[in-house]
Amino acid sequence: xxxxxxxxxxxxxSLSLFRSSKEKANQTVALSKMxxxxxxxxxxxxxxxxxxxxxxxSGTDDWVNAAKPENVDAWYNALPKIMGAxxxxxxxxxxxxxxxxxxxxxxxxGAPYPSVEKRAGSPVFAVAxxxxxxxxxxxxxxxxxKMVLIQEPAKTVVLLExxxxxxxxxxxxxxxFDGSPKANARAFAARHAQKGCxxxxxxxxxxxxxxxxxxVSGAIIxxxxxxxxxxxxxxxxx
Numbered sequence: 121x122x123x124x125x126x127x128x129x130x131x132x133x134s135l136s137l138f139r140s141s142k143e144k145a146n147q148t149v150a151l152s153k154m155x156x157x158x159x160x161x162x163x164x165x166x167x168x169x170x171x172x173x174x175x176x177x178s179g180t181d182d183w184v185n186a187a188k189p190e191n192v193d194a195w196y197n198a199l200p201k202i203m204g205a206x207x208x209x210x211x212x213x214x215x216x217x218x219x220x221x222x223x224x225x226x227x228x229x230g231a232p233y234p235s236v237e238k239r240a241g242s243p244v245f246a247v248a249x250x251x252x253x254x255x256x257x258x259x260x261x262x263x264x265x266k267m268v269l270i271q272e273p274a275k276t277v278v279l280l281e282x283x284x285x286x287x288x289x290x291x292x293x294x295x296x297f298d299g300s301p302k303a304n305a306r307a308f309a310a311r312h313a314q315k316g317c318x319x320x321x322x323x324x325x326x327x328x329x330x331x332x333x334x335x336v337s338g339a340i341i342x343x344x345x346x347x348x349x350x351x352x353x354x355x356x357x358x
Contacts (some may be wrong), residue, residue: 146230147312151325154279157225157247158319160199161278165267172265172278173198175249175302182242183212193264195249195279196301200225208243219243230311232286234299244299246309247317248282251302252349252357269351273321276348281316283309290314290330293338304357305333305340305349318347 164173173195179185181194187209191197197207203225211218218224220233231246233239253265253276270276283289283297287309296307308330310316315327328347335341340349340357349357 144313147315147327149229150281150312151317151327153225153228154247154281154317154319155323155325156203157199157279158323158325160202160225161195161319162323163202164195164198168193168264170267172253172267173249174262174264175251175254176300180242181301183208183216186243187213194301196226196243196245212243216240216243228281231281231309232284234285243301244284245282245301246284246299247279248301248303248307249279250277250349251304253278253351265351267321270321271351272348272353274324275344275346275353276321276351277305277318278321279319280305281309281311281318283307287311291334291336291338293334293336294330295338305347306338308333 161173165171174193175195177185177191177194185191186194186197191209197209201207205225206214206218208219208226216239219226220239221227222229226245226247228246233246234244254262256262280303282299282303283294284299285297287297289297290310294306294308296303308316310330312327315329318326318328320326333341333347341347342356342358344350344353344357
């Protein structure tokens, strides 16, 4: 009985160490990938005279619509192409499974990607563009955001790890864990030892817990002094 108890205890310790090591490895890879996406984001803006990529497609973000020419500047199409990879639109036409290959820039380790049979209709994203950077004009038309309008680049989020249906929420008030290509702070996924990756407009990356972004009630923290979600930090992101 004593030998069995010791064996069980050692097995538990080994499993815990393995999980911790796996989480750290995933965190390192995720942070590296997010930094690379941040660099591609900056390159896109420079190449487009300060325009930001679109936060999503015009219409639904299914495989077919993602491949339409008018959606070439959606971030999930434009940034992978800058990085030498296939865009989501191209993957949808040729190899949808490629989005869930660990070699693809948008694959984030540790994310609970859907089963094969659930991937057919639409791509599912573990990273998203900040949805507070693009707004409709007075005529109701969404135009690309402008880098020049971002007043505090070192504090303003452009990309974030976003929640998927299988992700564990670290704050009860979080919502929007649907794997879409745009998200705000409420859908932030802290999937690496209770932290997740944020990319800022100046190109740097940070690991943050959800509690640094949201109040207990689920509101985005204001005033926006440490982390900013809108081009003007005085605007209300909620």
